Amino acid sequence: MTTDAAANKLDTDAGDLAAHLETQDYVEVYGHHDADGIAAASIITHALLRTGTNVRLRISPRVSPDEVQGTDAVVLCDFGSGLADLSDDVMVIDHHIPQFEGRYHVNPRLCGIDGERNLSAAGAAYMVAQHMGDNRDLVGLAMLGMIGDGQAIEGKNLELVDEGIAQNYIVPGRGIPLFGRDVHEKVYCAAAPYIHGFSGNEDAVTALVEETTVRGETDYDLLLSRLVLAMGPVQNDTAMTGIWGDTWDLQRGMIRDAHSLAAVINACGKTGHGGLGASLCLRSTASVDEAWEIAREYRLRVIEAVKTATTATGPVYVVDDPDVVSGAADVLAGDLLNAAPLAVMAPRGENWSVSARSAGKTGCNLAELMATLAAECGGVGGGHATRGGAKIPAETIEAFKNGFMEVCA
Structure with a gap:
């Protein structure tokens, strides 16, 4: 698919979903619990409220088909693409590897655009919002998805940033780009x-x-x-x-x-x-x-988790705090002298939370690996090629750990 054809298809998909949203009196908006998901869900919420639509916004670490099927109009932001058994009437705005085959599905990967680097869920949501009115002032929220998911300011992302700069909603500078x-x-x-x-x-x-x-x-x-x-x-x-x-x-x-x-x-x-x-x-x-x-x-x-996790051996690190496994994995994979894929995991109740990362040069697709290993262990997993996550039952966590170590050895 050519660049122009990809952009046209993405815009068409965004327009179709936006038109369907505008026929609803009430919409349930779900957003994944990271910067990209929260920004994406907020963009859609802004756009709906401006059209007079009643909205309920929820932020969650994950969503299951049982939660959203048979309810009012539902739009999922930054998750949903990986769920093949979602009802066709659910709307999905995402950038993960697509399995969902419903009609209302906006995902850059379906259009030949790199959802890993060149467009986040928030960026896709911003495109939907532009079909619902003049929502150009929300472009800053699209940028949060790029930064939160560590994407490059290139391709479609660069187009959005340039638009924000032209409209004076984003002002570029140089400095220390840290919290x-x-x-x-x-x-x-x-x-x-x-x-x-x-x-x-x-x-x-x-x-x-x-x-x-x-x-x-x-x-x-x-x-x-x-x-x-x-x-x-x-x-x-x-x-x-x-x-x-x-x-x-x-x-x-x-x-x-x-x-x-x-x-x-x-x-x-x-x-x-x-x-x-x-x-x-x-x-x-x-x-x-x-x-x-x-x-x-x-x-x-x-x-603190990074400081304690660095004493672990092999590509698997165990920490005590399940809320920080994603952040710790980002640090350990992206900042230290570590080229191999790695996973950080922590117990959470009857399950373990796992985040995996790689430098993208190992030929190991973490989305596929996490989905496969998690399924074998009775859990769920997925993500991106270089950023994956999983929830694994406690009784099978050793099998998961061994499987991950074997693949990454």
Whole structure:
């Protein structure tokens, strides 16, 4: 499929789903509990409310066919594509590997567009929203999906960003693209990338900021040099280049810095405060300070998990906190000197939560691997080629671990 044909099909699919949404009096909107899913669901909620449609928005770590079939109009955001047994009348806006064959399905992969790198669920939701009215002011939310899922600003993503810049909803800049309200917090809470010797180390960060502040201003050349020297012996080039780069000021964001807002919304979702994350996307100012603190605590939990997980052996790491397995997996796979696929897992009740990551150069498709191993162990799994997840019953977790280690050996 040519680039133009792919774009036309995606736009047609978005238009069909939007037209169907506009015939509904009431819609149940479900969003996955990460930055991309919450942003995508919030975009659709914005668009529906502006047309006068009654909406109920829910944020969840997963959804099953039984939850959404036989109910009112339902649209699933950032999940649903992988469920082949969904009712045909469910609407899906997603970018994962498609199994769903219903009529109302917007997914870049169905159009030959790379859903791993070039369009997130939030980006797809933004395209749907444009068929429901002038919703260009929501483009900043589409950017949260790109950042949250670690996508590239290229292809369809670049088109959306350029549109946002042209409309002055997004203002580009250069700086430290990390979560935080000041330099101290950006370094202290750095988890993507993790900064060896400084992340989670209050005394070291305080000393660093004092030593690199000249006449009340941060000397960024000196700061970055100090950070790179600390990271160099134990971390890869991706981590080191990740401490400086493009920044994005979202003119309509409750938190203007896009990287910080994406991190805050993701942390809210992963800690069971998905409604709070969505409220920020819906432009409520009521709980911004609370959301910041939730995100700060969450990132420090990720950092602590990384510090303890690095003592594990092989490609499987066990941590105690199930809420941070995804964040810890991102750090361990993307920032340390580790080229092989790895998994981070933690017990959650009668099951184990698992997140797997790879650098994308191993030829191992984690979406397929996690789905296959999980099914063999009586659980569920899936995801992307380089980012997978699973829920595994406790009684079969050793079999899952052994299977993962055997494939990745």
